[in-house]
Amino acid sequence: MDLEEQQELKQKHRRARKMMLLFSLLSITMTFAGLTSAYIVSKSRPDWLVDFQLPDYFISSTLIIVLSSISIWIAKKSIKNDNFSKTSFWIGITFLLSVLFVISQFLGFQELISKGYYFTGAQSTVTTSFLYVLSMLHLVHVLAGMIVLIVVYINNKKNKYKEEKLGFELAETFWHFLGFLWLYLFVFLYFFR
Numbered sequence: 151m152d153l154e155e156q157q158e159l160k161q162k163h164r165r166a167r168k169m170m171l172l173f174s175l176l177s178i179t180m181t182f183a184g185l186t187s188a189y190i191v192s193k194s195r196p197d198w199l200v201d202f203q204l205p206d207y208f209i210s211s212t213l214i215i216v217l218s219s220i221s222i223w224i225a226k227k228s229i230k231n232d233n234f235s236k237t238s239f240w241i242g243i244t245f246l247l248s249v250l251f252v253i254s255q256f257l258g259f260q261e262l263i264s265k266g267y268y269f270t271g272a273q274s275t276v277t278t279s280f281l282y283v284l285s286m287l288h289l290v291h292v293l294a295g296m297i298v299l300i301v302v303y304i305n306n307k308k309n310k311y312k313e314e315k316l317g318f319e320l321a322e323t324f325w326h327f328l329g330f331l332w333l334y335l336f337v338f339l340y341f342f343r
Contacts, residue, residue: 164316171320175327178291182284182331186338189280193342199277202267202343204336207258208285211251212336218247219329226322229311237311237318241303244325248296255289277343284335288328295328 151159192198225240259282262268267278302321305311311318 167316167320171323175324178327178331181287182335185280185284185287186335189284189338190342192276192280195276197276199275200343202277204281204339205258205261207254207261208336208339211254211258212333214247214251214254215329215332218244218251219326221247222322222325226318229306229315229318232312234306234309234311238303238306241299241306245296245299245303248292248299251292252289252296255285258285281339284339288332288335291331292328295325298324 221240221243225237225244228234228236228240262278262281266273267281268274269279269282298321302318305317
């Protein structure tokens with residue numbers, strides 16, 4: 151195989167990986183679009199809670215995930231400048247912020263429970279069940295993103311991004327998507343009660 155064929159094969163590989171991520175993100179988007187549509191339709195139910203307040207910890211979660219988007223953006227700038235130690239630092243900060251996001255989410259769930267809002271059972275409502283489903287499903291995707299961050303951190307330490315940075319770029323895109331998705335959910339749940 152000559153150099154031109156190798157370059158063409160490499161480009162096809164890059165496009166295929168980007169398309170796989172795009173299809174995954176579209177699938178996640180469609181899932182949340184369906185759930186938020188069902189939420190809107192369910193608001194007409196007579197047992198819908200109208201005076202329901204989101205947990206204060208969800209505001210903290212929002213701030214944390216915005217900061218994590220900024221930290222991974224700084225990591226991207228560092229990797230573009232081939233500053234791999236700085237990249238590792240900012241990936242580590244992003245991971246730390248993701249841990250804080252998860253903790254904040256669980257504290258928010260505890261706040262809901264302390265107010266008597268449960269996911270299932272006799273004391274649950276459709277409103278709170280939707281809230282739990284939407285936030286927990288997002289949390290599952292954040293946990294997947296945390297695994298991606300660990301892989302990216304390890305690959306960066308092994309200098310795998312010296313020549314080909316596609317893996318990092320895909321991880322960064324996925325992480326920004328998760329941040330945008332949480333912002334959407336937070337604003338949606340805040341204004342559509």
